[in-house]
Amino acid sequence: MAKAKHDHSGCAGVLKDEMASMGVEITVRTVKPLVAGPYTTDPHICPHGTRFWIEPTGEQIAAWAANGVE
Structure with missing residues (x-):
């Protein structure tokens, strides 16, 4: 039996949104x-x-550098 494929097309957006809610802008790559x-x-x-x-x-x-965050 073939493995079911799942739609993960929204996962990168979820990761970006979660980090944005913490004030962090990220790039997400596969x-x-x-x-x-x-x-x-x-x-x-x-x-x-x-x-x-x-x-x-x-x-x-x-x-971060401008604000002294490491």
Whole structure:
């Protein structure tokens, strides 16, 4: 029997919205970053099994730097 496919098209948006509610702007990708940076973590896996790599945007990092956040 074939495995049922799940619609995870909204999962990236959910992740962005959750972080935005905490005041953090992020990028969400389904492919591992080519270069690991200081904010690169293990992927988050949605309930449907898709891996999402989440990192703050460049603008977010600049805002943190301007406000003295590390």
